[in-house]
Structures are given as structure tokens and as C-alpha cells.
Amino acid sequence: MIATKFESALLRERYWKIEHPSGLRIYVFPKRTTVAYAVLATAYGSLDVSFRTADRPDFVTVPDGVAHFLEHKLFDNPDGSDSLLRFTALGADANAYTDYNRTAYLFSTAERFGESLEELLRFVFTPYFTPETVAKERGIIAEEIRMYRDAPFDRCFQNLLEGLYHSHPVRRNICGSEGSIANITADLLYECYRVFYQPSNMILCVSGDVAPETVTAAADRILPASPAPRAIIRAPICEPETAARSEISARMPVSKPIFYLAVKDPVLPPDAMARLRRDAAMSLLSDVLFSRSSVFFNRLFERGLLTTSYSHGYSGTDSFAFHSICGESNDPRAVRRECAEYLAQVRENGISEDDFRRSKRGLIADQIRAYDSTEEICNNLLSFALEGLDLFSYPDLLSSVTKEECESLLNEVFTPERECLSVVEDY
Amino acid sequence: MANSASGETTKPIAEEERPREYPCGSRGTLRAIRTDRFKAGQLTFSTVLPITRENAVMAPLMLSVLRRGTERYPALADINRRLDDLYGSALWVQCAYRGDRLILGFGMDLLDGSYLPEPVNLPEGLTEILDQILYHPLLDDRGLLRKACVESEKTLQRDEIRALRNVPAQYAAAQARRIFYEGTPAGIPLYGTEEEVERVTAEQLTRYWNCWKQTVVPECFYVGGDNPEKIAGTIGRVFDRAENRNAVPVLGLSDRPVIEKADKTRRVEEELPVGQSHLVLGYRTGGVTVGHPEWAAAALMTELLGMSPSSLLFRNVREKLSLCYSISAGYDAFRGALFVSCSLSAKNREIAEAEILGQVAALCEGRFGNDELEAARQSLCGAYRQLGDRPASLESFWAGRAMAGVAETPAECRQRFAALTRGDVIAAARRLSLNTVYFLRGTAPEETIDDSDEI
Known part of the structure; x- marks a missing residue:
């Protein structure tokens, strides 16, 4: 493993970047706080609707909202348990979010950090989707979409992006629409997962009273042996310089x-x-x-x-x-x-x-x-x-x-x- | 100092640490936790008022008008530029209810002096601005607060009242509480009504300000690395005035006993042209508030009911039945109330309400697993352990405890949670009585939301 230390005299802080053999990039920022925080993210967000891997000639285009749907479903485990509940049982507060260019899974905890970190790595690297659970999640996500539609500032911002951009995918809702999520299936989730959840496309950041060795040891135990990474190629986006609407x-x-x-x-x-x-x-x-x-x-x-x-x-x-x-x-x-x-x-x-x-x-x-x-x-x-x-x-x-x-x-x-x-x- | 796992040498705040008290002038108090843990500390100044219709309208309006300009900083822009010069320090108005009290004051962040490239006394600089705002606002030639500012801030306060409905979930929560607390001080809406604000004149507001100055007993809280005694002295000099020499502090959370039980369930429904509907259920907790022997059991019961992803409501109403995206329970420990809030489609209202009532019944009958109880306990203890990592959380925790006359530290609270049994939680649930069911029906179908009128 290659570790690089970064320091700032102005901030009186330091952190380490570690290249894990799996391809995962790990960042550890020590802080002597009661609460430690960890976020595991993939460079995969709502903008990634048209892509291919280097070993395939054609671009695949998927419905809006797949990255966000994956974020919801990844907490399900093959044994039927829910990782959100496991985190609570460990005393950790877990959550996740999807943005334009990332999907992030996170937790904060004041105790049993190592166990929570292993849980984070384990559930994110163990996808499990079925047609039944995917169908069930649609109702919850539809309510989430409605919630944002009823929030005036969110609505105004979403409209702004539609007004600024002609065709860029940023103009579409991160959660997708009720129509687009109807087309998301378990198979599609697996397909996108395999492309974007390769360790080489992911980053783990930890901050708290945690030694870098604790983090790398958890990664050693949990992370899958990494096959050669498949390079991800996003379809080019052609967007004029002008605003789509005034x-x-x-x-x-x-x-x-x-x-x-x-x-x-x-x-x-x-x-x-x-x-x-x-x-x-x-x-x-x-x-x-x-x-x-x-x-x-x-x-x-x-x-x-x-x-x-x-x-x-x-x-x-x-x-x-x-x-x-x-x-x-x-x-x-x-x-x-x-x-x-x-x-x-x-x-x-x-x-x-x-x-x-x-x-x-x-x-x-x-x-x-x-x-x-x-x-x-x-x-x-x-x-x-x-x-x-x-x-x-x-x-x-x-x-x-x-x-x-x-x-x-x-x-x-x-x-x-x-x-x-x-x-x-x-x- | 021993090194930690991370090799860091700054010291976290010990959970068992209580704030120390320092006299702040002749009448006030500064509670302080001195720590080198933060790059930016926090100082708050507040006064405690009883909730009355007059205070609910006038107190926030007064602070907003006072902040518009002072003798040394004639315009809002001058105050903001002075704050920028003090390394972008923030100065924010605090105006909130706690129990039957209105907490009014200012909060400010204080960058640790050792990070500044030049020696600047930030506590003194910020206190000077506070002194200007509270005691040296710009007045007109009749000695009144400027009419133009009063009228402008009245408009903004009316906007604030109307803006509540901009966020339907918050509007539903506020309406449910208004109904729940009707006839008590907490039922008086903060900021008043639009009509009440409209009637305020510059003369009345000036009179209110002059009376308020006579009642000021500063309650301050500081978390940071500076010397608290010095800070107390600096603030004390601002508030030690002839006009408040007879001021008497407003004590406790209320002047009246807590209502223990709902005599009936009030059902209210309103409509709003939005897509999503919102259901709020309000329960009385049997008079259990902070300081009550059963307080910890009520807190753990609420956690188990609806405060985490492992809670009964989240798992059943959201995850099993897919009825909503957000559902939660919250305990108002200062007033002895518990509220369940759920955002959902109108067509799911009945089934969701039945399921919520069913989960409360499950708690009363002990139909929950030990693993669920332990998860709730872990979650609650985790929340209390986290308090020491944020100055604002520490301030909120200790200010509330001081008003309630409770001196338990976060560590002692966790010990109480650890000692609770299933029976304690069941007993806390059995004390609940349903007082209010409020439903905000969203009446706008998706297609009526018009976004096509390009100009």
C-alpha cells in the first residue's frame, strides 16, 4: 500500500491518502473528536445516464434516477436484513445521498467504529436486489419525489437547471421521475452497480479519533479481490454556452x-x-x-x-x-x-x-x-x-x-x- | 496529554464536564466550557421572557429593528462589514420558544485567536457590536426607533408568518402544535398574527424596547478556548446599567402545571394546493417533562417509536407498507408532548393513521423485540455522546437543563438510559394519550403544477 501524508501549517491539520491494493482510495483525517465519521462514495451520480466500459463498443442509456434508486436499495442484505438497522444496533447513525456526480454512504458513531466501518464496506460491496424489493421501493421514492416537488426552493432550483441547460443531464431530477423509476428493474440495478461500484471508482474518507491502520485493516478484511478495473467512459455532453431559456x-x-x-x-x-x-x-x-x-x-x-x-x-x-x-x-x-x-x-x-x-x-x-x-x-x-x-x-x-x-x-x-x-x- | 489513536493531542470535551458559572455583571450569569477542541467557539447572549401575545409579536420585531443600524454603524451594511472585518464572524438573532418561555438573544461564533494573522480581540469586537445594537440604535429626532425601519421589519415579519406554509410539512407541524397547545402560552404563535404585527407603531415598539432594557438579566453561554472570566467581564460591562438594576430573572420553564392527559382527541383537517399530504398526531406524555423521574423512559420510548431507521414507525409504516418517505416521532421534553409526523399520499391517510396507532398500541402491550429496544438505546446514547462535538449542541443541552433546574451531564443521562427496563418503556407508552390528529390534505394533482409559462 502506498500512503501519502498531507499537512497544512495554516490549519494545523494533516491527513493521509492510502492507495489500497483493491483500487479503493482511502483518506484518513485524524481529529480527536468523540464522534468519528466515514463516507464511502462512488464517482457515480445522476448525470451518468449514458456510458460504456472500455471493453464494450456501444454506449448504454439508462432511465433517470438509477444512481439514486441504487442508493436506496443497497442497504438490503442477502439474508433479508437491513444495514440501516445494523448500524443503529451498533450505536451508529447511518445515511446516504446521491448527487450529480457521486453516491455516498456514510455513518457517524461515538463507539465501535471498527465494526461500523466493516458494516459500511460489507453492505456497499454486497449488492442484493430482487424484483419484489425493487417494486416496493418505488412507492417510497415516488413519495420522495413528491416531497421535493412541494418544496418551493427545490422546485425553483430544478426549474432553473431546466432553464439554464438545453440538453445536459443536470436539468433532470436526481431522483428521476415517477415515470422513469417505473422502468428501473433489479437487473438494471445490477448492471449499473457492476460498472460504477468497482473499488477503483470509489473513495473512502474517514475523520475522527481513528488511526489509518484501523481503516486499512478493515479494508483488507472486507474488500473483494479486485479484478482488473474496467475503465468507465461517459458519453460526451454537448451543451451550448447560452441559457436554454431566459x-x-x-x-x-x-x-x-x-x-x-x-x-x-x-x-x-x-x-x-x-x-x-x-x-x-x-x-x-x-x-x-x-x-x-x-x-x-x-x-x-x-x-x-x-x-x-x-x-x-x-x-x-x-x-x-x-x-x-x-x-x-x-x-x-x-x-x-x-x-x-x-x-x-x-x-x-x-x-x-x-x-x-x-x-x-x-x-x-x-x-x-x-x-x-x-x-x-x-x-x-x-x-x-x-x-x-x-x-x-x-x-x-x-x-x-x-x-x-x-x-x-x-x-x-x-x-x-x-x-x-x-x-x-x-x- | 496522552495521545489518541489518531495521534491528535487536542482534548475532547469530557462527557461528565459541567459548565462553570461566572458572574456576568451584577445580575447575569455566563456558563462556560473552556476547551481547545474547536477552531471556532460560540458565545450566546439571551434573555428569557414569558410567552405572551405581546412578547411573541414585539420581541422578535424589536431585535430585527435594533439590528438595522446603530450610532456607530448606521446601516445594516455597516454592521455586516464590521463583522467581515472581524474575520467573517457571524452574529445571528435567537428567537425561540422553550417550554412556556421565549428565549431572545444573539449568538456569535469566535474564531480561535491563535489562528488569526494579527492580534484581534474578537470577544471584545463582537460585544461592542452587541452593545451598539441593543443600546445605541439609530433613533429619530423624537427619540423613537426609526419609522421606516419599523415598517420595513413589520413587512418582513408578516412575510415570515405567511412563509410558514411554503414548507407544507413544517406548516402541518406548526398547525398541529397550535391546536395541541391552544389556550396555553405555547399555543401563541411566535411572531404573532399578521394583524397584530400590522398594528405595531414606532412609538409602541420604542416603549417596548425601553421596558425590555429594564428587565434584562443576561444569560450567556460560551464554548471555546478564551478565558471565560474575561468574556464574562466584557459582556457584564454591556449589561450592567442603572436601568436594569431591579431586574428579576424569569425562572423555570413555565408558571403552570403541565397538562398530563388529553381529555378528548381533537381532529382538524385543512387543505393546501400541494401534491403531498401531511399527518401529525400529538400525544400528551402524562406530565413527564425534563426533570421528571420518568423522563428518560419517555425519551427511550420515543426513540423506539420513531427516531431512527430501526424504529417501529420507520420499519413498519415506511419500509414494510411503503406508505411514505419520511416518518418520525419527536418528544417535546419541555412541555410533556410527543408528536408523530408523516408525509404521504392523501389516499393512504387512513391506513397510515391506523398503522401509527397500531405501533403505539404495540409499545403499550410490549410487542417489541429486545433487539429493537437495544438498538433504540444505542441510538439514543450515541446522540448524547455526540453532544460534545458541537458548541451549538452543548449550548442547547445546557441552556435547557439550566431552565429546567436539572444538572445531569450527558454521561449521567446515558447511565439513566442504560438502566431502563422493558417495563419502564411500556409504562412510558401507557402514559400517552392522543390529544390531536391534524391532517393537511394536498389537493394539487401533478398536472396542475404549471411550469410552462415562459416569457
Whole structure:
């Protein structure tokens, strides 16, 4: 096994990356906490609907929602038991989630960590699906889909993605639809499992009062002998730079209109480090332009166009990226007009030195704060590991971003033809 | 200091550790757990008020208006920029009910000084902002809180009241509690009604603020690496004023006895044009609240009923019958109530309700396995062991215990859970009486949700 140690003087933290013989990449981040946290993830998410392995010539296209369906069913064991119950019996709190580019299984526990870790590795690497259990799960997932449809912010966000993107799979619901999950079978789950749950496509992150040797010993005991990994090839996604729609709206019972105003970032650097730098610069630019200390927020808040229910941020992956602001407003279209005028002013006058310094100081402080929770550490570590990046590189990268770089991004990214406004209004 | 398995040398918070108390000015108290465990500690300041219609409306409105601008920081933006200068420190309003009390105050996070590139006294910096907000807000030339800010915050508070229905599950939970607690202080909605907020004037709110200052007895809680005595001194200086020299603290969780039993079951149904429906059942726990000898048994019974994936409700209503995605039980240990919440299709309402009632009956009759009981016990003990890893959890745990006059540590709570028998859990279930059944019927079929009106 090859182990690499990473250290940060700024954060006074360290972690290890271990290449397990099975192909699994293991990350151990020691923290002397009561609770230890572990997450085992596959680089397989809702975007992976069209793919092939290197040994097959043709792409397979599957219904939306398979990754999420697998997440629900993987807790079932061949002996009829449910791993969620086993975790509870061990005193651990277990859960799972599916995102656009990953499916993650996790637990936190204050005792019997080793047994819980073995349970995590065992159930994820022991698939067991039957037509009966798959059919039964459809009802539960259908209720989950309905729950998100009734949540106005979720609905507004989902519509935003449909408005921003022409054909990219990000525009489709992570859970799929009631129609798509009707086409998911036990055989299909096995087929997707075999492709994406190869140890070489997976990452285990652990944080807590745990020695790296404890983790590798559990992996040695549980992980299957790994056949040669089959390379996964995703079907290329062709997505125009422009937004699919300028505006999209829906009606639901809401007290005040809810909106997302987003702009698509057309540049997706193929190099992970270059993407990370863009992420750092866009996050800093977002804070300078749209934080609660910004001229934009305070001008609109004082005029009653925005409320304290407000957020902003940048989301970037290797296949899609966008910047958004989100909130409640009696007049989201006026917010959009004001935003355009504001950005024109900043372009003309440049970013204020004071605002830039203040935002950078706050964001670097936030980086330090992020290292108190084992859950936050593990999930951040996982995000960086999926990209093959060192978690500790981010604060330095953030420090090195210049005002000029942010100004250049402001001109490059924020253009009207890439922008979409999603609104949810009352009936 | 002994090294741990991970080789780390910082010290976790011992479960048996109680916060130490420090005088905070002449009347207040700072409870503190000093630890080097966190990179960012937490300091909260709160005052305790009885829940009345006036306090429910005025107290949150007052804090929101005070936060809009001060003599030194005239606009909200100036306050936020000052917080950014203090390394992005957060300052948040706390306004919540606990028992029959309204807890009002501010919370703030404090980055450990050793991580700062320059010496900055964050506790002093944040306390200075607090002093400005509470005692030096911008006033008009008549000495009143500015009318424009009052009107703007009234609008936001009315929005907040209306926004409850934006999340149907939360709306259902709030409506069920309103019905359950009707006629008691906890039945008064936090933030009041839209009409009550509309009627508030700048004169009334200024008067309320001036009265409130006379009643302030600061209750503070700190978790972090700084010297608590110094922090208590810094905060004490803010609140040690002539105007509150006669202030008397509001003690306990309530001024009235807890209602032990439901005299009848109230059934209420409402409709909302959403896809999913929500069912909430509210039980009285026989007067068992924090500090009651049977409190631990009620907590374990609730855990077994519906607080984890191994609970009876999750396994039967969700996993066996596939009736819902989310179902859970929660114990309001400050008021002696237990609520079961379930999100489901309207067509499944009757079968789900029958199954929930059936699972409660199973508990009363002891129809549950020892493995299920042990899983619930493990889960509950695990939750208590985790408290020490988050400053906010510690604050919440100890602030509630202080109000209830209970000094048990998380470790002592776990010992009580460990000693409970099947009989204790069955007895706790038999004390339940069904008070409220609330159903929010979703009336929107999928196809009426319109997302096609592109402009």
C-alpha cells in the first residue's frame, strides 16, 4: 500500500491518502473528536445516464434516477436484513445521498467504529436486489419525489437547471421521475452497480479519533479481490454556452415569490487544478459582488426588493458550472434589472480594494472554521478526492487570487445570453 | 496529554464536564466550557421572557429593528462589514420558544485567536457590536426607533408568518402544535398574527424596547478556548446599567402545571394546493417533562417509536407498507408532548393513521423485540455522546437543563438510559394519550403544477 501524508501549517491539520491494493482510495483525517465519521462514495451520480466500459463498443442509456434508486436499495442484505438497522444496533447513525456526480454512504458513531466501518464496506460491496424489493421501493421514492416537488426552493432550483441547460443531464431530477423509476428493474440495478461500484471508482474518507491502520485493516478484511478495473467512459455532453431559456416560472402556494437568478459559466477547464482556481476566484467574486455586506444586497434590501432569505454562490464541476443568487422578492424581474445595472457599474468602476480584502479575509477564516466538524471535513475531503486534488491546497489558492482576476471573470462570465431567471409565484 | 489513536493531542470535551458559572455583571450569569477542541467557539447572549401575545409579536420585531443600524454603524451594511472585518464572524438573532418561555438573544461564533494573522480581540469586537445594537440604535429626532425601519421589519415579519406554509410539512407541524397547545402560552404563535404585527407603531415598539432594557438579566453561554472570566467581564460591562438594576430573572420553564392527559382527541383537517399530504398526531406524555423521574423512559420510548431507521414507525409504516418517505416521532421534553409526523399520499391517510396507532398500541402491550429496544438505546446514547462535538449542541443541552433546574451531564443521562427496563418503556407508552390528529390534505394533482409559462 502506498500512503501519502498531507499537512497544512495554516490549519494545523494533516491527513493521509492510502492507495489500497483493491483500487479503493482511502483518506484518513485524524481529529480527536468523540464522534468519528466515514463516507464511502462512488464517482457515480445522476448525470451518468449514458456510458460504456472500455471493453464494450456501444454506449448504454439508462432511465433517470438509477444512481439514486441504487442508493436506496443497497442497504438490503442477502439474508433479508437491513444495514440501516445494523448500524443503529451498533450505536451508529447511518445515511446516504446521491448527487450529480457521486453516491455516498456514510455513518457517524461515538463507539465501535471498527465494526461500523466493516458494516459500511460489507453492505456497499454486497449488492442484493430482487424484483419484489425493487417494486416496493418505488412507492417510497415516488413519495420522495413528491416531497421535493412541494418544496418551493427545490422546485425553483430544478426549474432553473431546466432553464439554464438545453440538453445536459443536470436539468433532470436526481431522483428521476415517477415515470422513469417505473422502468428501473433489479437487473438494471445490477448492471449499473457492476460498472460504477468497482473499488477503483470509489473513495473512502474517514475523520475522527481513528488511526489509518484501523481503516486499512478493515479494508483488507472486507474488500473483494479486485479484478482488473474496467475503465468507465461517459458519453460526451454537448451543451451550448447560452441559457436554454431566459426565464422560467411556476405557480405554487408561496407567501412571496421565490427566485433564482443564475448565469452559466461557459469555461470548464479540463484540468482539475485549473477548475479549482476558477472555483476559488468565482467564489471570491461572488462574495465581493453579492454578500450581505455588498452594495447590491443592501441597496435592494433597503428598497424592500430583497429579504434576509437570500444566498449566493458558485457551483462548478467538470461538465457544468454556474453562478446564482437566490431569495424572495415581490418583484424578481426588478431584481434582475437591478442586478444588470449593478454589474455594469462595477464593470465601469472596478471592484473596491476594501471589499476585495474583506471578502478574502472572511473566506479564508471560513476555511479555518470548516475543520471543526468531522462530517464537514469528510465531505470536503471527498469532493477534493473525487477531483484528485489536495484539500489543503484551497486556502493557499484563495489567498493567491487577485482583484484583477476577479474583474476579468466578471467580464467573461456575466453576460445576458447565458442568464436565466427562475421564479415560483403564488397562484 | 496522552495521545489518541489518531495521534491528535487536542482534548475532547469530557462527557461528565459541567459548565462553570461566572458572574456576568451584577445580575447575569455566563456558563462556560473552556476547551481547545474547536477552531471556532460560540458565545450566546439571551434573555428569557414569558410567552405572551405581546412578547411573541414585539420581541422578535424589536431585535430585527435594533439590528438595522446603530450610532456607530448606521446601516445594516455597516454592521455586516464590521463583522467581515472581524474575520467573517457571524452574529445571528435567537428567537425561540422553550417550554412556556421565549428565549431572545444573539449568538456569535469566535474564531480561535491563535489562528488569526494579527492580534484581534474578537470577544471584545463582537460585544461592542452587541452593545451598539441593543443600546445605541439609530433613533429619530423624537427619540423613537426609526419609522421606516419599523415598517420595513413589520413587512418582513408578516412575510415570515405567511412563509410558514411554503414548507407544507413544517406548516402541518406548526398547525398541529397550535391546536395541541391552544389556550396555553405555547399555543401563541411566535411572531404573532399578521394583524397584530400590522398594528405595531414606532412609538409602541420604542416603549417596548425601553421596558425590555429594564428587565434584562443576561444569560450567556460560551464554548471555546478564551478565558471565560474575561468574556464574562466584557459582556457584564454591556449589561450592567442603572436601568436594569431591579431586574428579576424569569425562572423555570413555565408558571403552570403541565397538562398530563388529553381529555378528548381533537381532529382538524385543512387543505393546501400541494401534491403531498401531511399527518401529525400529538400525544400528551402524562406530565413527564425534563426533570421528571420518568423522563428518560419517555425519551427511550420515543426513540423506539420513531427516531431512527430501526424504529417501529420507520420499519413498519415506511419500509414494510411503503406508505411514505419520511416518518418520525419527536418528544417535546419541555412541555410533556410527543408528536408523530408523516408525509404521504392523501389516499393512504387512513391506513397510515391506523398503522401509527397500531405501533403505539404495540409499545403499550410490549410487542417489541429486545433487539429493537437495544438498538433504540444505542441510538439514543450515541446522540448524547455526540453532544460534545458541537458548541451549538452543548449550548442547547445546557441552556435547557439550566431552565429546567436539572444538572445531569450527558454521561449521567446515558447511565439513566442504560438502566431502563422493558417495563419502564411500556409504562412510558401507557402514559400517552392522543390529544390531536391534524391532517393537511394536498389537493394539487401533478398536472396542475404549471411550469410552462415562459416569457
